[in-house]
Amino acid sequence: MSGLYLHIPYCKQKCHYCNFYSLASVKHRGELVPGMIRELELQIDYLEDEPISTIYFGGGTPSLLIVEEISSLLTAIHTLFGVTPNAEITLEANPDDLTPVKLRELKQAGVNRLSIGIQSFEDIDLEFLNRTHTALQAYDCIKSARDAGFSNLSIDLIYGIPTLDSRHWEYNLQKAVELDIPHISAYALTVEEKTPLAVMIRQGKLPNVDDAVQAQHFEILVDILEASGYLHYEISNFCKPGMFSQHNTAYWKGIKYLGIGPSAHSYNGVSRQWNVANTGQYLQNLSHNKVPFEKEVLTKEQRFNEYVMTSLRTMWGCDLAFIEKQFGLQWVEQAWRDADKYVRSGLLESENNILYLTRNGKFRADGIASDLFRIVSG
Numbered sequence: 001m002s003g004l005y006l007h008i009p010y011c012k013q014k015c016h017y018c019n020f021y022s023l024a025s026v027k028h029r030g031e032l033v034p035g036m037i038r039e040l041e042l043q044i045d046y047l048e049d050e051p052i053s054t055i056y057f058g059g060g061t062p063s064l065l066i067v068e069e070i071s072s073l074l075t076a077i078h079t080l081f082g083v084t085p086n087a088e089i090t091l092e093a094n095p096d097d098l099t100p101v102k103l104r105e106l107k108q109a110g111v112n113r114l115s116i117g118i119q120s121f122e123d124i125d126l127e128f129l130n131r132t133h134t135a136l137q138a139y140d141c142i143k144s145a146r147d148a149g150f151s152n153l154s155i156d157l158i159y160g161i162p163t164l165d166s167r168h169w170e171y172n173l174q175k176a177v178e179l180d181i182p183h184i185s186a187y188a189l190t191v192e193e194k195t196p197l198a199v200m201i202r203q204g205k206l207p208n209v210d211d212a213v214q215a216q217h218f219e220i221l222v223d224i225l226e227a228s229g230y231l232h233y234e235i236s237n238f239c240k241p242g243m244f245s246q247h248n249t250a251y252w253k254g255i256k257y258l259g260i261g262p263s264a265h266s267y268n269g270v271s272r273q274w275n276v277a278n279t280g281q282y283l284q285n286l287s288h289n290k291v292p293f294e295k296e297v298l299t300k301e302q303r304f305n306e307y308v309m310t311s312l313r314t315m316w317g318c319d320l321a322f323i324e325k326q327f328g329l330q331w332v333e334q335a336w337r338d339a340d341k342y343v344r345s346g347l348l349e350s351e352n353n354i355l356y357l358t359r360n361g362k363f364r365a366d367g368i369a370s371d372l373f374r375i376v377s378g
Helices: 029-042 067-080 102-108 123-129 137-146 166-176 196-202 213-229 246-252 279-287 300-312 319-325 329-346 365-372
Strands: 002-008 052-059 084-095 114-118 153-159 182-188 230-236 238-239 257-260 266-269 271-275 293-297 348-351 356-357
Touching: 002 114, 002 246, 029 067, 029 257, 029 293, 052 067, 052 246, 067 084, 067 102, 084 246, 102 137, 114 137, 137 153, 137 356, 153 166, 153 213, 166 213, 182 213, 213 230, 230 246, 230 356, 246 293, 293 348, 300 319, 300 365, 319 329, 329 348, 329 356
Parallel strands: 002 052, 002 257, 052 084, 084 114, 114 153, 153 182
Antiparallel strands: 182 238, 230 238, 257 266, 266 271, 271 293, 348 356
C-alpha cells in the first residue's frame, strides 16, 4: 500500500501564520492541473506498482479547484496507478468554498473525506489569523457537508492564539464535540520566520504567542477530547474509534508516498525528494518532460531518527523490536540508555519493548525524540 499527495498552491489570501508554499494569485492557474497530470505520467514508476490506498489533496487551498479539475486528476490517477477499492480520498477545504452544490459534486466525483480548515469558532480569532471565512460559515459548511453525504469529516483547530483565552478555547472544543466531528487536528500557533505574523509581532503590531498559555491549552485539549471519547492517536490528532486519518497515519508509519505538484515531497523508504517550490519553474520543466526535484538518499542514522521522531508522536509508540530488526542490537541498547532519564522522570513509559510518551511527555515530544537521535554521518 502507498499514498499519493497532490499539492494545490493557490489561496484566496495568505493566512498570517502560514509558511507552506502557496500563492495568493492566479498566475499559471489554468496550467496547473494539466501539468500535474503530466507529472503523474512521468512518475508512474515511483511507487513500483504498489497500489494506492490514500489520495490527499493538500495546499494551499485545494477547494479552490473546480470539480472538473479534481475529477480530471482522479481519472488520471485511476488510469495510471492501481487504486485500492474504498481508498481514502481527502480534500482539504476552507468553509467559504464549500457550497451545498459543490459538496454534492465533490461527493459524486469520488472525494470521500473532507479536512476543513475551521481553525476557530470565534470570529475574533479568525480575524487575527487573516482567515477568509466567518464562524457562521464554519457551522454552515459542516451541516452542508453532512447533508451532501460526507460522514468522514476532519476539522483543524488552532490554540495558543493571543486572542484566545482558555474559556474560549474550551468553547471551541465543546462546539466540535457537540457537532460530533469524527476527527480533530489541533495545532499550537507557531510563529514561522518570514511570515506576516512574525513580521507584525516584531513590529509590535500583534502580541506574541505565550508558551505557558499554549501548554495550558494543550492540557485542556487532551482533557476535553479524551473525556468525550476521542483517541489521542498522534500529538496533534484526535479521532473517534476507527476514524484515523489513513493518509497521515501512513506518513507516521513510514509507508511510501508520491507527492505531485510544486513543492510536494515524496518518500520511498530509501530516499526523499521534493519538487521545486516555484509554480512557473515547475510547469516549465514539465513542458520539457522533466520533473524538477531535488533528492536526498537517507543514511541509516536519518532513517533511525525519522522512525523515532514519527513513532513517538503516535499512540503506537516506538517499537524497539522493530529498531533491532532494522538497525541492530547496538542501536536498541543505545536507545534504552538515551531513554532511561525520561522513563525515570515519567515522560516516557515502556511496555512490551515499546516506548510511549506519557501525558506529561507529549508536550515535549520533539525535545525527547531529538535526545534519542543518532548523529547523522556525512
